[in-house]
Amino acid sequence: MAKKKKANKTGNSHIAIGVDLGGTSLMAAVVAPDGTILGECKRKTKAELGAVAVTERIAQAITKALKQAGLAEEDVVGVGVGVPGPLDPETGIVSRCPNLGASWSGFPLAQTLEKLLQMPVTIDNDVRVGAVGEHTFGAGRNTQDMIAIFVGTGLGGGIILDGKLRRGFRHSAGEVGHMVLLADGPVCSCLERGHAEALASRTAIEREVLEMVSNGQDSVVTALMHEEGRSAMSAGILGRAMEANDPVVTQAVEHAQYYLGLLISACVNCLDPEAIVVGGGVLERFGDAYLEPVRQVAQQHYINQVDAERVRIVRAELGDHSGALGAAILAQRGLGGRSRTKTV
Numbered sequence: 001m002a003k004k005k006k007a008n009k010t011g012n013s014h015i016a017i018g019v020d021l022g023g024t025s026l027m028a029a030v031v032a033p034d035g036t037i038l039g040e041c042k043r044k045t046k047a048e049l050g051a052v053a054v055t056e057r058i059a060q061a062i063t064k065a066l067k068q069a070g071l072a073e074e075d076v077v078g079v080g081v082g083v084p085g086p087l088d089p090e091t092g093i094v095s096r097c098p099n100l101g102a103s104w105s106g107f108p109l110a111q112t113l114e115k116l117l118q119m120p121v122t123i124d125n126d127v128r129v130g131a132v133g134e135h136t137f138g139a140g141r142n143t144q145d146m147i148a149i150f151v152g153t154g155l156g157g158g159i160i161l162d163g164k165l166r167r168g169f170r171h172s173a174g175e176v177g178h179m180v181l182l183a184d185g186p187v188c189s190c191l192e193r194g195h196a197e198a199l200a201s202r203t204a205i206e207r208e209v210l211e212m213v214s215n216g217q218d219s220v221v222t223a224l225m226h227e228e229g230r231s232a233m234s235a236g237i238l239g240r241a242m243e244a245n246d247p248v249v250t251q252a253v254e255h256a257q258y259y260l261g262l263l264i265s266a267c268v269n270c271l272d273p274e275a276i277v278v279g280g281g282v283l284e285r286f287g288d289a290y291l292e293p294v295r296q297v298a299q300q301h302y303i304n305q306v307d308a309e310r311v312r313i314v315r316a317e318l319g320d321h322s323g324a325l326g327a328a329i330l331a332q333r334g335l336g337g338r339s340r341t342k343t344v
């Protein structure tokens, strides 16, 4: 760490690397302080190889992204990694990663990657780094208080207050997907009932469609899944069914929109943020039209109706890059809380 920092090729010493680690693919991006991506590398995660091998793949992706940017390791301040699961940003240890496998439980990701790269590494939850990305460079820029909600296979959130990511004293702030919206409702991925994730995620829409189909209602989704050779209802398939005015999918989507609206109203009543930024696979596929009924339901439930329309409920802007950008920002700011990240 005593390496002397020299002016790098872009004349700025706060270039950082952001990594978005997903169940199927991972992306490393070299990011300038203004959010410009100077180089990037996307590759398969190959989760079946286990935590150590995947960490090596992350290191290789970083090396390639740096090469593409024409930079060397000493030109960047550090690496941030967004991880799909609960973790401790202070120790850099992942608690568990259901999408990636059992070898991630208790895995010291930050330390392992630091040894491979000789660079400081900060890790945080993927949804929270996505919130940081949207707050800094996306739909939530110019706000002090903002909540990001990502709707896909699951449903996660990140909270920014006074311009800073709020982690909570046990690192579990922002878990909006597990707020109870319907007592005794459908079972959530966490095995409890009636949580927002079980009512408003793509998985929730899929479950309701399958229920209706198994009760004998006609839907084009069965044919579409067969046509695309898929066993799961992707957002793409749901989008095509909506475009075909499929009554079953339309009804399931309307229910998901209703519960997303309720969830947003609960967040607004609790924290009164300036913006709720909604992203994830469902929003990517359905676009801004998805949010119109959501806004109506949310507004109806604000306890403070003064200037209700000034609470912006908007679509995320960074798409696939929100995670990598947010992770790079955390590395730039040294927000991981680990002592080594603060020495840069």
Ligand SMILES: [Zn+2]
Binding pocket: 177, 178, 188, 189, 190, 191, 192, 195, 197
């Ligand atoms: Zn839950």
